[in-house]
Amino acid sequence: xxxxxxxxxxIKKVEPYEAEWTKELNKKFVKVRVVTNCYGSISESETIVExxxxxxxxxxxxxxx
Numbered sequence: 001x002x003x004x005x006x007x008x009x010x011i012k013k014v015e016p017y018e019a020e021w022t023k024e025l026n027k028k029f030v031k032v033r034v035v036t037n038c039y040g041s042i043s044e045s046e047t048i049v050e051x052x053x054x055x056x057x058x059x060x061x062x063x064x065x
Contacts (some may be wrong), residue, residue, distance in 0.1 A: 004038050004065055005064060006064075006065050007036060007062040008036055008058075008061055009037050009042065011058075012033040013032070014032050014033075015030065015031050016030060016031075028050070029048055029049065029051060030048070030051050032046065032047055033045070036063065038065070047063075
């Protein structure tokens with residue numbers, strides 16, 4: 001499976017995410033809605049990521065999906 005760089009065009013929404021399964025991990029998660037450009041394919045996606053990882057993704061400017 002190839003990993004693609006999906007560059008962030010727009011951050012639509014970021015909110016804290018809590019579910020039963022997250023309590024076991026002792027980490028903070030966020031629910032993110034973004035518009036990405038993945039080699040010319042523009043799409044809007046919603047995903048859940050660790051809060052620390054989200055900060056790194058924002059700095060980098062892209063997801064590795």
